[in-house]
Amino acid sequence: MTDKEKEVSFEQAMEDLEAIVEKLEEGEVPLEKAIQYYQQGMELSKVCSNKLTNVEKQMTNIINEQGDLKAFSVQEEE
């Protein structure tokens, strides 16, 4: 992942992407602006895809009586 991908959250990227798609769908966008949007949109969709495919390992914790977090895992039934 690039630094840029790291700093924007998945949620933010998704929201931005959706907003850009909506803007383009509305039409009435000047061509230069549209190209800009398109490039941004493409970058964002790449960021989103990367985030989904290069998933960071999911953390599952459990809070003990002292309020501390400990790793937690369940045995999946075969």
Next chain:
Amino acid sequence: MNDNYLTVSALTRYIKRKFEMDKHLNDVWLKGEISNFKHHSRGHMYLTIKDDQARIKAVMFAGYNRTLKFEPEDGMNVLIKGEINVYEPQGQYQLYIQQMEPDGVGALYVAFEQLKDKLTKEGLFDHDRKLPLPLYPKHIGVITSPTGAAVRDILITLKRRYPIANITIFPALVQGEMAPSSIANAIKQANQLKTIDVLIAGRGGGSIEELWAFNEEAVARAIADSTIPIISAVGHETDVTIADFVADVRAATPTGAAELAVPSIQELEEKIRTWNHSLNRNMQYNLDQSAKHLERLKKSYAFRYPVQLLNQKEQDLDKLVERLAKATKQIQSNESKRYEQVMKRLTYQHPEAQRKLAEKQLIQIMERKQRAMQIIYTLKNRQFINVVEKLEVLSPLHTMKRGYAIAYGGNGSLIQSTKEIQPGEAISVKVVDGTLDCHVTGIKEDLEND
């Protein structure tokens, strides 16, 4: 005789004892309908239990009624365990209730219905209280037993659908006496963390008693107070708890809750693909539109017949030039007219003209002066001549012509007396045609001297 009469107190006490001795009255199991129910402010409950033919006064002291799972109401059919005794001050036998539960439906059901009514009235189930679930939660809290099937179902589903979120499990007792406070505390604890985006609270299926914690007011209030959106997931499809009503979203099962809590990664990928497609399509459309527009512009009359356009413009230009010339001319003639007028006025005002005029006037004045002088001169001359003539008439010369002479002293003054002259003095005597220079040889004074 008198000794046979009892006091009211004594009789009442006797009756009371009779009641207390009776084994059946000490342990009464009664069913009937509540009426005249009154929950006294000090905590005791007073009511009448009746059927269609009889009634009995009853009281349930606070110590007993504290554990009631429901609030008794008039018209409610109840099952009661208690004892009969006498209230001496009133001479009244009554039923002292130790246990009471609704007849027909279970106490739990009634308690459920009552709490539901109460919280509905308070607005805890109102739709506008519901918090929206986050679309892409980063951190999910799970409140349930860490050992049950529920936690496993939830974790497996979360992992499958949306592996990029973190999960924290808040272990809670989900059945038994301690469960309500345990669940409520877990909800509060999760809220204090400030990092949780969405909470799943629930447990697997079980009997109504086992699920009961999720019908408790403490749990309902904790859910209502939570600033984190909560998905409730209690038991199976058919179990609906108070917690479900209060929760922001109700899931039928723990697995269902996990599905509601997160988007599916497949769906997201599909979404991104769709958006990608849409981006491409829109961009293409945009480009096409722009290209079409350009094409239209290129085909426009102006581009196709530039000469025409030029001719037109040429003509336009000629017209303009003509108009310009005309206008200029007009302005010019107007100006020269004005110039002429001004010049006329100026010539009129010119100093040479004025000088000439003045000169003319001067000459006229000079001539008039000359004439006037002439007239005056002539006049004066005539006057002079007159005066001269008069003078001549008066002149001593006339007199002298008749032989008179005039004597002048040496100093040239007229001699008018003998006293003015000494003998031997030179004098001159003027006669009519000249002067005689003389010496005075002697002086004779006239005697008669007037």
